């Protein structure tokens with residue numbers, strides 16, 4: 001076991017996401033098959049990958065991230081035939097979901113085989129699996145000829161990384177390689193859907209919405225623990241219980257119709273500034289010119305909420321670079337992808353909303 005202060009030499013490798021260069025993919029794949037760690041882009045956020053069948057390699061992920069030991073990892077595959085050794089039983093509706101949404105931002109929870117190391121599942125009898133829709137991720141999995149375990153490539157508790165500089169800030173000197181493959185697209189982590197029980201249940205909302213799922217399934221439920229107000233309910237997805245996506249600054253969300261939001265934010269901003277605080281405002285394309293503050297960042301366009309999803313984590317990190325004391329953020333409408341956006345925002349704000 002390496003000492004706490006031991007640093008690893010981290011190689012940075014730029015790969016073209018539309019035509020990944022084969023020699024570079026092979027170099028990264030060799031690190032995976034030799035038991036090392038590689039951060040790579042997916043269509044959701046960057047992941048920190050290691051051989052999913054190698055306990056020692058998986059341990060390196062937990063150490064680099066400072067991740068709680070009981071929080072299980074998602075296994076990434078490039079071909080459905082890889083399910084065979086990982087999954088005990090594939091329910092009928094899983095085929096429909098995989099056909100429609102893979103590759104893509106949907107993680108499925110299956111009953112697991114004994115081949116899956118306990119280190120991955122945190123001792124659970126289930127395993128999370130997804131096939132990412134990203135050329136670099138898929139080529140890396142194919143050429144390592146292994147399933148790759150990968151949580152988001154951030155320090156545990158920080159916002160997930162949506163470009164390689166976010167990863168470098170958190171994990172330089174702690175992992176063997178960081179692939180720079182540009183910005184990720186969706187910007188929020190995958191939807192996690194538990195299909196190991198009777199009714200498919202969303203454990204974490206994401207890019208694939210409940211409406212998308214109900215197009216192909218007769219019934220889908222949300223895990224009751226998703227709502228922050230349900231503090232007494234133990235989440236089925238261990239990751240949901242941790243403070244997450246947190247910027248260094250405090251954050252408060254302001255909800256209402258757009259006019260009310262702007263008024264409330266202007267008032268709050270004055271109050272905080274009077275207390276000597278450095279205030280950041282997370283605005284939208286529709287509202288940014290209404291504020292008179294130095295630290296306004298536009299997260300996206302209310303008419304196209306996917307732009308907000310895509311930029312949210314980057315904006316949270318930029319507020320930290322600006323060293324604001326408090327972020328006042330506009331709520332978005334909780335429908336479609338807005339449910340996932342608000343889920344991450346509420347976690348970043350520790351539930352503070354007015």
Ligand code: TXA
Pocket residue numbers: 042044045046047048071072073074105107109121124126127128132150151152153188189190191192203204236237238239240
């Ligand atoms: O988009 C994504 O899913 C990204 C990219 C890199 O693929 N990955 C990601 O991984 O977000 P991570 O580790 O940050 O989040 C995985 C979530 C956690 O909330 C974890 O508790 C949950 O999935 N999870 C993993 N295995 C599970 C299981 N067997 N049962 C319930 N929840 C599980």
Ligand code: MG
Pocket residue numbers: 151152160
């Ligand atoms: Mg994560």
